[in-house]
Amino acid sequence: MGAAKLGAEERLQPVSEARERLVNAAYELFSRYGIQAVGVDAIIERSGVARQTMYRHFGSKDDLVLAFLERREQLWTRRWLETEVVRRATDPRDRLLAVFDVFDGWFRSSDYEGCSFINVMLEHPDADHAVHRAAAAYLAGIRHFLEGLARQAGIADAENFAREWHILMKGAIVAAAEGDQDAALRAKRVAAGLLEQADTSGEATGGTSASAPPRASKRRATRRLR
Amino acid sequence: MGAAKLGAEERLQPVSEARERLVNAAYELFSRYGIQAVGVDAIIERSGVARQTMYRHFGSKDDLVLAFLERREQLWTRRWLETEVVRRATDPRDRLLAVFDVFDGWFRSSDYEGCSFINVMLEHPDADHAVHRAAAAYLAGIRHFLEGLARQAGIADAENFAREWHILMKGAIVAAAEGDQDAALRAKRVAAGLLEQADTSGEATGGTSASAPPRASKRRATRRLR
DNA sequence: GCTGGACAAGACTGATCGTTCTCCCTCATG
DNA sequence: CATGAGGGAGAACGATCAGTCTTGTCCAGC
Numbered sequence: 001m002g003a004a005k006l007g008a009e010e011r012l013q014p015v016s017e018a019r020e021r022l023v024n025a026a027y028e029l030f031s032r033y034g035i036q037a038v039g040v041d042a043i044i045e046r047s048g049v050a051r052q053t054m055y056r057h058f059g060s061k062d063d064l065v066l067a068f069l070e071r072r073e074q075l076w077t078r079r080w081l082e083t084e085v086v087r088r089a090t091d092p093r094d095r096l097l098a099v100f101d102v103f104d105g106w107f108r109s110s111d112y113e114g115c116s117f118i119n120v121m122l123e124h125p126d127a128d129h130a131v132h133r134a135a136a137a138y139l140a141g142i143r144h145f146l147e148g149l150a151r152q153a154g155i156a157d158a159e160n161f162a163r164e165w166h167i168l169m170k171g172a173i174v175a176a177a178e179g180d181q182d183a184a185l186r187a188k189r190v191a192a193g194l195l196e197q198a199d200t201s202g203e204a205t206g207g208t209s210a211s212a213p214p215r216a217s218k219r220r221a222t223r224r225l226r
Numbered sequence: 227m228g229a230a231k232l233g234a235e236e237r238l239q240p241v242s243e244a245r246e247r248l249v250n251a252a253y254e255l256f257s258r259y260g261i262q263a264v265g266v267d268a269i270i271e272r273s274g275v276a277r278q279t280m281y282r283h284f285g286s287k288d289d290l291v292l293a294f295l296e297r298r299e300q301l302w303t304r305r306w307l308e309t310e311v312v313r314r315a316t317d318p319r320d321r322l323l324a325v326f327d328v329f330d331g332w333f334r335s336s337d338y339e340g341c342s343f344i345n346v347m348l349e350h351p352d353a354d355h356a357v358h359r360a361a362a363a364y365l366a367g368i369r370h371f372l373e374g375l376a377r378q379a380g381i382a383d384a385e386n387f388a389r390e391w392h393i394l395m396k397g398a399i400v401a402a403a404e405g406d407q408d409a410a411l412r413a414k415r416v417a418a419g420l421l422e423q424a425d426t427s428g429e430a431t432g433g434t435s436a437s438a439p440p441r442a443s444k445r446r447a448t449r450r451l452r
Numbered sequence: 453g454c455t456g457g458a459c460a461a462g463a464c465t466g467a468t469c470g471t472t473c474t475c476c477c478t479c480a481t482g
Numbered sequence: 483c484a485t486g487a488g489g490g491a492g493a494a495c496g497a498t499c500a501g502t503c504t505t506g507t508c509c510a511g512c
Contacts, residue, residue: 016458018458036262036349049459050458050460052461052502052504053459055502061500061501118348122340122348125260160412167412171397171398172397174396177347177348178362179353179362183393186390187393242488265470274490276488276489277490278491278492281471281472282488
């Protein structure tokens, strides 16, 4: 807010070209090398922007980090992960599983950089720090996406299910950082088992496991299976 | 190796008192705040050791980091995690599950500091870096412990099983860093399902779930149930 | 045409980084 | 007694850190 009123021209282009270049440079450097390992000098140099210009747009390095995390959510969470998952399947259960197919390609890319939200959050152990909180909030955003899919799939305790699913995703991300390129496949197998035994109240998917007495569903979730 | 021959006295005490204080200080600071956030000055100060003394024992900060990781394995992996797991149960399957009970207490401790191996590995994204490699190696050590339990439990593909189990552990560790204090319980529930449907060739544990057609075990694993 | 904001370029601050060097003391062993 | 290793205290190194300030140029709006 504040840079709202503009002339007729320069409508659709970013608020400021300098700011855009700064966030781009920050994105490339922070996502690859982490926060503490990248100095503002490196961002200045890569963005080709003057030092003072940076401090006019972002009062401090932490402010720039927050802008980086926001951009990361736009590009990675929304434009990449969620878009790709939705594109690959329509059934919400298939979409949940598709997460790990998307991850599989990610883990096998030569320049796998890991999850910036996890990295940044662990880099700032202080839970009260604004950067830690922002990173954790974006992780929660991913979880909300999962929770929505779980709800659409008619899964009873969608929130808990999403948290379990997310644990598998995060574990796989760390395993991939260790070098396990098959981490997504492993996690997907575990996830499939989790989905299979999930308490789905409604939603005739034609399950495989024969008997298994139907657990008393604690509450009828908002069944919405578009 | 190298500091082997000593006088008659000073037998059981550490190689050097100064070195011991340095590693202790490094342990407390690195495990809580990370590597990059802790300068050598802080370690000098906390250990009460002279600057030059530190550089006589450790040629560089990275060397001290490696010593810290080694100590972390001694104290955290061996003396705490593995000991506690073995203490809580005798059946290998129960021991596998006990991992998450031990984690549960850990996650609820007020000064939860996370897994240093994960933190340090993510802090050093370069897979060729000695510190990254060491951290990854200690993570592999944890996995080998799991693999041993899986083998004792008669699980067919023990290595893959251990990797899946470890993914759950690491995902829970990250979730706990986000603030989810119930992460261990969630991961345990998923793990229990994983264990239930595991290809265990042999080993009559007297399972709970009634029907569930016994999956055709692909291969008879080396049945060794001590 | 003037004014003021955005920006480039870069000097500069004080602090901190990892590392090296110097000087002095202690103490066990020859 | 002499020697030398181990250690303490601290100055000093050059590099880098995040952040400030100064100067000059451009350009749009009045």
